[in-house]
Amino acid sequence: MLHRGQESTDGTGGGELTVPMAWLYAEYIADELLRTGDLMPPTSFEFRAGRDALALTIFLSDTDGELSGIRVVTQLETWLSLTAYDQPWQDWVRERMAGLAAEADRSGGPAPDLELAEAAWRWLQETELLAPDLNAVPGGGALVGEDEGPKVWTPAWQLGLPLGHLAIHLF
Known part of the structure; x- marks a missing residue:
């Protein structure tokens, strides 16, 4: 039996092996958006955080099971609103995954x-990345370079989400 977003590998629908097409497509879109934005090296943990956060957004916003048939341009506003700073x-x-x-x-x-979506969500929640502390005043108010300022351990999703949001804007 095949399920939403899945096809058998031979295209017959025999159910021998299901391919997670919806997740792979969401991950591909997220990867392309981040690479186009050229915000960080694709081999970095920050890139992975952005890709996973954006892929989750893309995958979970597909409420009609039409992900493989969507046009990216028509979904950009939805993804922007979901990844906005003031959104929970x-x-x-968590609600969509449940x-x-x-x-x-x-x-x-x-x-x-x-x-695959659950694995990405687990990684985003459980992994912490060392990132600049945006709430601190570096050097007591003195101008300090980005690499020299205070840093804090930040859940990967909190770093990846704004990167994904910015990548959508740059697209």
Whole structure:
């Protein structure tokens, strides 16, 4: 049995192997947006945080199961509003993930898209990155370079979300 966003590898729908097409497509879009924005090296943890946060936003905002058929340009405003600074993004992610998990439990079938989204969400929550402390006054008010100012350990999603938001703006 095939599920939302999944196809068998041979295209026949035989159910031998399901491919998490919706998640892979969301991750691809997020990767391209971040690479286009050229905000950080693609090999950095910051890039991964931005890609995962943006991929979750893209994947979870696909409420109609049409992700592979969307046009990126038509979704940019939605993604911008979801990733905006004043939005409770992490609460929205938790609610959408819980809803998708309940849906997967009801269907009883495999949910590789959801499994990859859950892994990304776990990484974003559990991983902390050392980032500039934007709330501190560096050097007691003296001008200090970005690398010299105070730093704090920050959950990856808190760093990745604004990077994803900025990447959308730069697109």
